[in-house]
Amino acid sequence: MKKIKLSILAMVSMLGGMFANAAQLPNDLEWISNADEPIFASENAQFGGTFRTYLQSFPQTFRIVGPDSNGSFRQWLLDSRPNLVRRHPITYKWIPELADEWAYGNDNKSIYFRLNPKAQWSDGKPITVDDFKYALQLMRSKDIIAPWYNNYYTEQVDSVSEIDKHTIVIKSVQPKNREDLMTTLYDIQPRPAHFYKPKVDKNNDGVDDNFVRLYNFKAEPSSGPYYVDKVKKGKSIRFKHVGKDWWGYSNKYYKNRYNVEKINIKVIRDQDIARKHFEKGDLDAFGLVMPSLWHDKSNSKPYQKGYINKFWGFNQLPQGSGGVWMNTAKPHLNDLNVRKGVAHAIDFDGMIEKVLRGDYMRKPNGLGVGHGEYTNNEIKADQFDPPLAAEYFSQAGFEQIGTDGIRVNSKGSRLSFAITYSATAHTPRVAYLKEQAKEAGLELTLNLVDGSSAFKYVLEKKHELSFHNMGTSYIPQYWEYFHSDNANKAQTNNFTNFSSPALDQLIMSYRIEFDVEKKRAISREIQQVVADANVIIPGYMVPYVREGYWRWLKVPNQPMTKLTEAMFDPIGISTFWIDENVKKETKSAMKKGKVFDAITIIDDTYKL
Structure with a gap:
């Protein structure tokens, strides 16, 4: 009897320890x-097939x-x-x-x-x-x-x-x-x-x-439908689906999504070469957001013969921070007058109208828009105004104009900054800004840094000016961009290296504020402080997706959601699928010279 009592006591003690x-x-x-x-997926979706796409550079980790x-490949993981x-x-x-x-x-x-x-x-x-x-x-x-x-x-x-x-x-x-x-x-x-x-x-x-x-090139197991299956370093990466019995399909919101069985990603460093691969049928979809692609380069024979379709769908994604980021740790950019001058010497509106055919929209606020009452709608982007820019430059000591039209100060320093960007396709845009800036006596030198290396370059704060945008969440965040904990440190998102004790205090108050209305008010105040500091020149935003796709890719009857970032993204919302029968039909038609109707789908359900 005593042994039984002792066993029960021991068990109670053990359970007490377990739950302590x-x-x-x-x-x-x-x-x-x-x-x-x-539900936003389609019951008609089919599972299977290999989706073929590309990256412009192999990931660094x-x-x-x-x-x-924190490069572009992270989203794939x-x-x-x-x-x-x-x-x-x-x-x-x-x-x-x-x-x-x-x-x-x-x-x-x-x-x-x-x-x-x-x-x-x-x-x-x-x-x-x-x-x-x-x-x-x-x-x-x-x-x-x-x-x-x-x-x-x-x-x-x-x-x-x-x-x-x-x-x-x-x-x-x-x-x-x-x-x-x-x-x-x-x-x-x-x-x-x-x-x-x-x-x-x-x-x-x-x-x-x-x-x-x-763990630099050792991918961890995935909780999602896809995992890294095969890698040819520098050349390609293959993801494979866990299978139809993936645990996520027990969730109604996952059913009929992530429908492709394999994803093959090739490294194709040049976008024009990638486009040619796409039009030959080696890639399944290709982004056509850029006006030159949508208006000029999507009318080749595969489009005319109906083998490739076009898709334009509008979304309502919040827009993140970005445009041109000015690194205040670099010479002269720590001067507010210089930054104000640069802001009025950058002609984003002209670039949108003349280079981008008016397809894009100007961001009014360098910290983004679309966050409801968190957004300070009183902020407006500085307009291109060379005479006003020249006044600010003169106040900063750049009073003289050299023989080449570029301003210099009393020490002989030229008013010249390198602008870093990551894609060859953006060269005409940045080149336009360069030419326009000359009107204010500002020289911009173009610094193209390939793909993921560009983001590493700005993370390490090597840039003077950086031409890029960032993503955002439903509720904006500021600590990573502007708190002094992240200034003058590599591998942080404080791309401007700007901070101040007053801004630090606002950011920390924003972080801990319980009352929603007060938090939104602090957000608007933070945005005003950053706007007054002129460290981000608001760029452009694109509230839609545009893609070319081979006709064997299928979409739901209502393709877009408010948060769709790419229609044919196999890892995002991912509601498209591959119809293998249509693929065989198309391949056969191409050999026989048979044509189909050219199709352009425009989904403006969520157009603002």
């Missing part, structure tokens, strides 16, 4: 699933964090992977992904998530609560050499705790309103703890001391 570190589930939680939002990871929840692309409501349900804690800091028990990695291992806990561990580690993530996952995310085998609670450091709280915590993606077992861990943080080198 587990969080408790409140009894008054209201669980949310938003299971009745509209397969890591999702750390040096060189992450965009098809589920978050805990995601905004519905039409209604903007949160819908389930890795989490089937969620509930907000009464402390205004916590969100509870019930995980889909079917979720697993592409290597067959189950996605566990430990993988979410490890995500926090990884992102806080100094070994990943990613200060932005170190900071965010320390100052914004307090903890990830286990409730039970399929339930977690994630807690924010600061109390936030529900919208802010979810925006802060929703995209904490799990990281496969079984994959990242460290061999060397002297600081005992669970992350290999040689993380950056060790």
Whole structure:
């Protein structure tokens, strides 16, 4: 009898130890699933086939964090992977992904998530609560050499705790309103703890001391439908679908999406060469956003004969920061008068009208638009005004004009800046800005840096002026762009190296403000401070997608959503599919000289 009592006591003690570190589930939680939002995929979709596309440069790493990871290839590794929840692309409501349900804690800091028990990695291992806990561990580690993530996952995310085998609670450091709280915590993606077992861990943080080198070209297992399957370094990358039994298809919002079985990505460094590959049938789709492509170069025989169709669809994506970023750490650009002069010497409006045929729209605000009341609509982009630019340049000491028409100061320094950009196709745009700037006595030298190397170049703050745009979230973020923690540091997004104590204070107040109306007001104030500093010259925005595609690619009857960034993107919203029968029919018709009707689909459902 005594032995039985001792066993029971031992069991109680053991269970107490097991749950000592587990969080408790409140009894008054209201669980949310938003299971009745509209479906945006097509029941007619077919699974299978290989989608062929290209990249202009081979990625510098397969890591999702750390040096060189913030390039264009990162989206291929992450965009098809589920978050805990995601905004519905039409209604903007949160819908389930890795989490089937969620509930907000009464402390205004916590969100509870019930995980889909079917979720697993592409290597067959189950996605566990430990993988979410490890995500926090990884992102806080100094070994990943990613200060932005170190900071965010320390100052914004307090903890990830286990409730039970399929339930977690994630807690924010600061109390936030529900919208802010979810925006802060929703995209904490799990990281496969079984994959990242460290061999060397002297600081005992669970992350290999040689993380950056060790995982540079070692892609982790995927939680999404696609994983890296085959790599020919410098030449090509192949993604493969997990299969029709991918766990995500148990979620109604994933059904009939991610329909292609394989994705072959070739490295084709020149866009014109890529276009020729496309028109020969070696690539399945090709972007035609650029006016010269849509108006002039999409009328060749494959289009005329109906083998290639055209698609133009409008979206309502929030527009991120960008245009021309001025690096205030470079000589003369720390002078406000110089920056004001440059702003009035850059003729974006003329470039849109004359080079881009009026197809694009000018951003009024360098920090983006489309964020509702977070956007300061009082801000207007500076207009091209060479005489006014000259006045500002003179106030900065550039009073003389050299024999070549470029201004110089008393020390003989010429008013000249290199403008960095990443695509040969953008050369006519930047060349136009260069010619127009001469009217104000400003010289712009063109600095074309290939593909992903260009982003590394500006991340390392080597640029003087940078011609690029950034993406954005539904609620704008400012810390990474303008807080002094990120100024004059490589591998951060403070491309302007601009900061000030007053701006720091506003940014931190914005981060922790609970009241939505006050937060929006602070956002507008931050945007005004940045506009007054003249560190970003607002560029252009493109509220649509335009693509050419071979007729075997099919789309839903309602192709676009508000958040569709590319119609034929296999890793984004991805609702298109390949009709293998139509592909055979088309190949046969091409051999026999048979033609089809030329088709252009225009979906203006979400045109503003």
